[in-house]
């Protein structure tokens with residue numbers, strides 16, 4: 001077992017940030033911690049890294065107890081934190097060399113590792129740049145290079161794509177999958193469900209410091225009764241027709257707002273064809289049609305009654 005967390009409790013004064021959290025991470029996984037802002041993801045990571053004292057519980061990494069003095073364990077861990085933490089006065093290359101040097105003393109080997117990290121994160125050509133000359137996306141990639149240059153066996157990544165443009169984000173996500181293919185186990189936190197769905201092999205959903213569900217994305221989605229969501233651009237939908245749609249046995253819920261008819265079906269039922277027939281038979285004019293599978297947001301919504309996040313933008 002790469003990580004075993006048992007019954008972890010962390011309080012900040014009266015606030016219970018982690019509430020009896022237990023989970024395990026196996027070798028080779030990309031394990032996603034998904035939860036809204038403030039759900040306890042960063043606190044959980046800081047406890048696992050022994051950067052934060054906790055009130056109760058046990059944390060083992062590589063089958064060894066994790067303590068602030070676990071230097072051997074720490075040397076096998078890479079950390080990419082939410083806030084970019086690099087030295088302003090050092091160049092890209094010097095920064096990576098500095099962080100790699102915390103674990104790798106041999107200068108020849110380090111030189112090779114630094115070059116590999118530069119190539120891996122696509123920072124070639126920027127070696128001599130100071131961090132303040134880099135774009136936001138490149139700075140994030142430097143942050144990642146600093147965390148992974150020493151080729152750790154286990155990598156913690158805390159929201160590494162916050163405030164990153166879509167192109168850099170995709171590069172970062174591809175990079176994470178590649179690190180995993182090369183053998184690293186990864187803990188990835190995010191409040192962006194699409195990212196977690198895209199890269200994580202197993203996911204734990206957190207809310208108020210508690211696990212509300214965990215499993216593969218398929219397993220999580222099969223926990224809820226929701227099937228696909230079909231949306232139709234409809235210019236006029238009489239109340240009577242909406243009532244009839246709601247009455248169809250496969251329909252879980254149906255709403256009509258701002259010229260959009262949104263119909264969510266129960267799990268396992270495919271009703272797009274039937275809805276199209278219904279609309280046509282009633283002479284209801286429709287425009288564009290979208291069909292979506294349930295998302296992890298639907299899982300979160302069904303369990304907590306709230307949206308995983310407000311709005312849809314990747315701010």
Ligand SMILES: Nc1ncnc2c1ncn2[C@@H]1O[C@H](COP(=O)(O)OP(=O)(O)OP(=O)(O)O)[C@@H](O)[C@H]1O
Pocket residue numbers: 012015017035036037038039040041042043044159191
């Ligand atoms: N040093 C601190 N002192 C007091 N409260 C804190 C402290 N750090 C975090 N908290 C609170 O603990 C809860 C969990 O915060 P945490 O940062 O772990 O959540 P998170 O899921 O990582 O959120 P985010 O995505 O915003 O970082 C929040 O309510 C937060 O306000």
